[in-house]
Amino acid sequence: MPELPEVETVRRGLEPALVGTTITSVEQRRADLRFPFPENFARRLAGRRVDALGRRAKYLLADLDGGDVLVMHLGMTGRFTVIPPAGPATTPGEFHHEAGGLAAHDHVVFRLGNGFTVVYNDVRRFGFMTLVPRGQLAEHPLFRAIGVEPLGNELDAALLASLMAGKQTPLKAALLDQTLVAGLGNIYVCEALHRARLSPRRMAGTLATKAGGPTAAAGRLATAIREVLAEAVEAGGSTLRDYAQPDGGLGYFQHRFRVYDRESEPCPTPGCGGTVQRIVQSGRSTFFCARCQR
DNA sequence: AAGAACTCCTGTTGGC
């Protein structure tokens, strides 16, 4: 499920259960996800207090009192569920867990000092967890090359143009590159390009002038990226195939998709009259309107 | 050395 808005939604859902609480014990139910867990993973977490829960790009970062940061990535199908200490079951997810058992693909169970339980489930196991000393985080291979956070104040026309300058790759591929802009994925790239009226096939380098400055297109795209991500965070992310939020609640931004998964539907741009089409770029679906996106 | 293809894994869906 997770692009930046979904990861941020998960972060906000986990924060009240996790921050300020001690991890009593961790049940690690297999040796690896996408990568092996670090040595003594469960033992190193036991007894640690979570001081903060942050996000960088699509990573969740739990600051632990021992000086380590628990780094978590959800891959394609990673999900967290927060299970309250007691009380009546109110959602299918809670009911299942409170009924006692763990579900298929529940790989990690965090038991917390406040009585809450946090379960990590990941069908395809493209997610992973690792521990990194806080002081080494910035230079860690996972983070050293990560690009600009699009919801901060840095991403503007000039920066976007400079990032794209000289690139001989389609805009779609460039925007999926986490070392340029952090946190975008297949959905929000399609949505941002439509809002900016830019073709996903256009070469990324065309966002910069010969002198390297921003074009009008760069300005539109920077604005579109920031707006679509902010709106999606506000909506609790997008729910495509399952629950998006740790409390079992649904995100609802999927109802506001303009092109993603809308092949053959009319282009929503007022007065356009085009039709949304699906093409494949670098092995992944792109949805766009060839009429208004140039 | 940038850019594209391949790979990991499981589950669902749509066409025949």
Place this chain on the structure above:
DNA sequence: TGCCAACAGGAGTTCT
């Protein structure tokens, strides 16, 4: 109904 190829919110590794 069954079978099977295509596809799914990601990204590190390996090729050209």
